[in-house]
Amino acid sequence: MQQATEQSTGRTIAVAIWRGGADGDYQTFEVPLGANQTVLDVVTYVQRHLDPTLSYRFACRVGVCGSCAMTVNGRPRWTCRTHVSKVVENGRLEIAPLANLPVIKDLATDMSRFFEKWQAAKGVFAPSATRGEPIAAISPATPERRIVDAAIECINCGVCFAACDTVRWNEDYLGPAALNRAWTLVNDVRDAGNGERLYAVSRDGGCHACHTHQSCERHCPVGLNPTASIAGLKRRTMAAYIRGEVT
Amino acid sequence: MNVHLYVLQRLTAALMAPLVLVHLVVILYATRNGVSAAEILGRTRGSLVWGLFYALFVAAAAVHGSIGLRAILREWGPRSLAASPRGLDFAMYAFGAVLLALGLRAVASVVL
Amino acid sequence: MAAPRTTGYRRDALWLAAMVHRVSGLLLACFLPVHFLVLGLAIESEARLDGFLRWTDRPLVKLAEAVLVALLAVHLAGGLRLLLIENLSWRGGQKRMAAAALLAAVVAGLLFLAVTALP
Numbered sequence: 001m002q003q004a005t006e007q008s009t010g011r012t013i014a015v016a017i018w019r020g021g022a023d024g025d026y027q028t029f030e031v032p033l034g035a036n037q038t039v040l041d042v043v044t045y046v047q048r049h050l051d052p053t054l055s056y057r058f059a060c061r062v063g064v065c066g067s068c069a070m071t072v073n074g075r076p077r078w079t080c081r082t083h084v085s086k087v088v089e090n091g092r093l094e095i096a097p098l099a100n101l102p103v104i105k106d107l108a109t110d111m112s113r114f115f116e117k118w119q120a121a122k123g124v125f126a127p128s129a130t131r132g133e134p135i136a137a138i139s140p141a142t143p144e145r146r147i148v149d150a151a152i153e154c155i156n157c158g159v160c161f162a163a164c165d166t167v168r169w170n171e172d173y174l175g176p177a178a179l180n181r182a183w184t185l186v187n188d189v190r191d192a193g194n195g196e197r198l199y200a201v202s203r204d205g206g207c208h209a210c211h212t213h214q215s216c217e218r219h220c221p222v223g224l225n226p227t228a229s230i231a232g233l234k235r236r237t238m239a240a241y242i243r244g245e246v247t
Numbered sequence: 248m249n250v251h252l253y254v255l256q257r258l259t260a261a262l263m264a265p266l267v268l269v270h271l272v273v274i275l276y277a278t279r280n281g282v283s284a285a286e287i288l289g290r291t292r293g294s295l296v297w298g299l300f301y302a303l304f305v306a307a308a309a310v311h312g313s314i315g316l317r318a319i320l321r322e323w324g325p326r327s328l329a330a331s332p333r334g335l336d337f338a339m340y341a342f343g344a345v346l347l348a349l350g351l352r353a354v355a356s357v358v359l
Numbered sequence: 360m361a362a363p364r365t366t367g368y369r370r371d372a373l374w375l376a377a378m379v380h381r382v383s384g385l386l387l388a389c390f391l392p393v394h395f396l397v398l399g400l401a402i403e404s405e406a407r408l409d410g411f412l413r414w415t416d417r418p419l420v421k422l423a424e425a426v427l428v429a430l431l432a433v434h435l436a437g438g439l440r441l442l443l444i445e446n447l448s449w450r451g452g453q454k455r456m457a458a459a460a461l462l463a464a465v466v467a468g469l470l471f472l473a474v475t476a477l478p
C-alpha cells in the first residue's frame with residue numbers, strides 16, 4: 001500500500017538499520033527516496049514493505065510525544081521530525097536505537113533506567129496544600145514561574161539522556177532530563193519536597209557530576225537547556241550546603 | 248562527584264584563578280633573558296610573601312587536582328577502580344598527599 | 360563485534376571544549392609532581408637546580424614548556440567559563456567563550472616562546 005502523499009524522486013538511499021539486541025548488527029535496505037520524507041517514514045517503509053520483523057516505536061508522528069527517538073547518523077533525534085534530506089550522507093542513512101539504554105530489539109530500548117533516575121532525582125511534585133484549599137494563583141510573570149516555564153516542556157523522550165557522555169561514563173549519574181525536572185520542582189512555589197529533593201541531587205551521581213558538555217542542550221528537540229537547569233541546581237545545593245541543610 | 252567534593256573543587260578553582268594569573272606573569276617575566284637558579288632564588292629566598300603565595304597555591308592545587316583526578320578515574324578508569332568508591336577516594340587522597348608533600352617541600356627549598 | 364554507532368555529538372565544539380578542559384587538567388596534574396621535584400633540587404644546592412635549568416634551555420624543551428603554559432592558560436580560561444555558567448544566570452555565547460579560551464592559550468604559549476627566544 002503506497003503512502004498517498006509520497007512523491008517519489010525515482011532515487012533510492014541505502015539505509016543501515018540496527019537489528020537484534022546489544023550484540024546485533026546493522027542490516028542494510030534500499031529505500032525509495034521521497035520528497036519531504038522523514039526518517040520515521042523510512043523506518044515505516046522498511047517495516048511495511050521490506051521486513052515486517054523490524055521493531056520500532058512511534059505514536060503521534062508529529063513531534064509532540066517523543067516516542068520515535070532513535071540514533072540517526074550517530075546523533076539522537078526524533079525521527080518524525082528529521083527530514084531525510086537534512087541528514088542523508090552520500091546516499092546513506094544509519095539508524096540505531098537510543099544510546100545508554102538496554103536494547104530490547106532493533107530500534108526499541110528499555111527506558112526503565114531513564115524513569116528510575118527520574119524518580120531518584122525526586123522529579124515528582126510534593127503537594128503542600130489539600131483539595132480543600134483554594135487553587136494557588138501562580139502568575140506566569142513571577143521570576144520563579146519564568147524559570148519553571150523555561151524548563152517544563154520536557155516530554156521524557158530520552159534524547160538528552162542518549163546524547164550525554166556523563167550518563168555513558170557514570171552509571172550513577174541521574175542524567176539531564178531527571179535533573180532538569182528536579183529543577184522545575186525546586187522552583188515551583190507550591191512544592192513542599194525540596195528537603196528530600198536537594199539531598200537527592202547532591203549525592204554521588206547528582207547534579208554535581210555534570211561536566212557541562214552541553215550535548216543535552218544541543219540535542220533537545222524541544223529546545224530546553226538542561227545544562228542551565230543543572231547549573232541552577234548546583235547553585236541551590238551549594239547554598240543549602242553552606243547553610244548545613246544537605247550533608 | 249557529590250556536593251562536598253564539588254564545593255571544595257570550585258572554591259579552590261576560584262582561589263587559584265588569580266594565583267594562576269600571577270604565576271603566568273611571573274613565568275613570562277622570569278624567563279626573559281633565560282632563567283637561572285640564582286635569579287629565582289634571589290627573589291624567593293627569605294621572602295615571606297612568595298612563601299605564603301606558593302604554599303597557598305600548592306595546597307589549593309593539591310585539593311583541586313586530586314578531586315579532578317578522582318572524577319577522571321570514575322569515568323575513564325579501569326572498571327574495578329571506577330566501581331569502587333573507596334578505591335577512588337584512596338587514589339584521590341594519595342595523589343593529593345603526594346602533591347602537597349612534594350609541593351610544600353619545593354616551596355621550602357626555594358624560600359628557606 | 361559490531362555495536363550501534365551513537366557518538367556523533369563528539370564533534371560538537373562545546374563537547375570538545377569540555378575534553379580540552381579535562382585533558383589539560385590531567386596533563387597539568389601529571390606535570391606538577393615533576394615540577395615540584397625539580398624545584399626541590401634547590402634543597403641540595405643552587406648549582407644543582409641551575410644545572411637542570413641549563414638543560415631546559417634546549418629548543419625542544421622550551422617548546423614543551425610553551426605547551427605547558429598554553430595548557431595552564433586554556434584550563435584557567437575554560438574553568439572561568441564553567442564558573443560563570445555554574446554561578447551566574449545563563450548567558451549565550453558559549454561557543455564564543457570557548458573559542459576565546461583557546462585563543463588565550465595560544466597567545467600565552469606564543470608569548471612564552473617570544474619571551475624566551477628574543478632577548
